[in-house]
Amino acid sequence: MKNILLLTLLGLFLLSATILSANAEIAGNEENIAREEEYDEETYGPEDPVIWTRPVRSVVFYHKIHTMDAELDCDSCHDELFEMEAGAAEENEDFTMETLYEGGYCGACHDGETAFASNTRCTVCHIGVRGHTRLTGNPPGKNEPEGDHH
Numbered sequence: 001m002k003n004i005l006l007l008t009l010l011g012l013f014l015l016s017a018t019i020l021s022a023n024a025e026i027a028g029n030e031e032n033i034a035r036e037e038e039y040d041e042e043t044y045g046p047e048d049p050v051i052w053t054r055p056v057r058s059v060v061f062y063h064k065i066h067t068m069d070a071e072l073d074c075d076s077c078h079d080e081l082f083e084m085e086a087g088a089a090e091e092n093e094d095f096t097m098e099t100l101y102e103g104g105y106c107g108a109c110h111d112g113e114t115a116f117a118s119n120t121r122c123t124v125c126h127i128g129v130r131g132h133t134r135l136t137g138n139p140p141g142k143n144e145p146e147g148d149h150h
């Protein structure tokens with residue numbers, strides 16, 4: 001008799017634990033969906049990545065990571081570090097690692113303090129030729145002017 005009571009209690013416990021975790025999962029999913037829908041270009045800047053191919057193919061920049069996720073204001077980059085025009089920086093001779101290491105462009109923050117340092121994690125910024133093809137459908141060799149941001 002005592003055993004049956006214990007088993008029933010155990011059963012109830014397991015049942016409620018299952019329901020609770022299922023609820024938590026649903027809530028989690030809803031939160032994720034809500035978060036994705038929230039991306040608003042007015043608030044966070046363009047959704048499409050900016051991709052540079054000069055001097056090297058290819059370096060990628062996402063507004064979302066910086067504005068929505070890292071909570072930076074537009075002012076922290078525009079217009080002192082970057083113009084609001086995809087492809088503008090790559091017109092400059094000094095858009096190089098050396099300038100980044102000296103605190104220019106991305107290096108203003110990617111210095112190992114505000115954000116990970118520019119002399120680490122190369123492949124997070126450098127997506128290479130394959131990454132470029134994947135994001136733009138523009139294969140290497142067809143080195144078209146960057147019209148593919150949109």
Ligand code: HEC
Nearest residue numbers: 043044045050066072073074077082084085086087088089
């Ligand atoms: C961490 C730096 C950073 C922040 C913060 C940032 N941007 Fe940008 N933005 C860039 C870079 C880099 C480019 C590309 C510039 C280039 O290629 O020379 C760019 C380009 C743009 C462009 C031009 C896109 C195109 O396709 O021509 C717009 C519009 C823009 N940003 C809007 C915003 C707005 C609005 C905010 C604030 C919500 C913002 N940006 C915040 C770095 C930033």
Ligand code: HEC
Nearest residue numbers: 060061065070072076077105106108109114115116124125
């Ligand atoms: C105004 C400051 C600022 C500038 C300028 C800036 N970033 Fe960032 N970036 C951040 C912060 C803050 C984070 C999030 C913290 C971290 O990853 O260290 C971040 C994260 C990133 C990440 C995500 C890394 C990951 O873990 O997935 C990439 C990629 C990146 N930045 C690339 C760039 C590139 C490329 C440029 C220049 C075109 C740039 N950033 C300019 C502040 C900046």
Ligand code: HEC
Nearest residue numbers: 052053054055056059095096097106110118119121122125
């Ligand atoms: C925070 C982002 C970021 C990181 C991290 C990064 N780079 Fe770069 N890199 C750039 C940008 C932006 C350019 C200029 C745009 C282009 O060439 O497409 C560039 C250009 C270059 C260039 C061509 C210009 C030059 O300086 O000679 C080389 C080579 C290069 N990077 C190598 C590296 C290596 C190696 C690492 C890792 C030790 C690295 N990068 C890490 C953003 C980054």
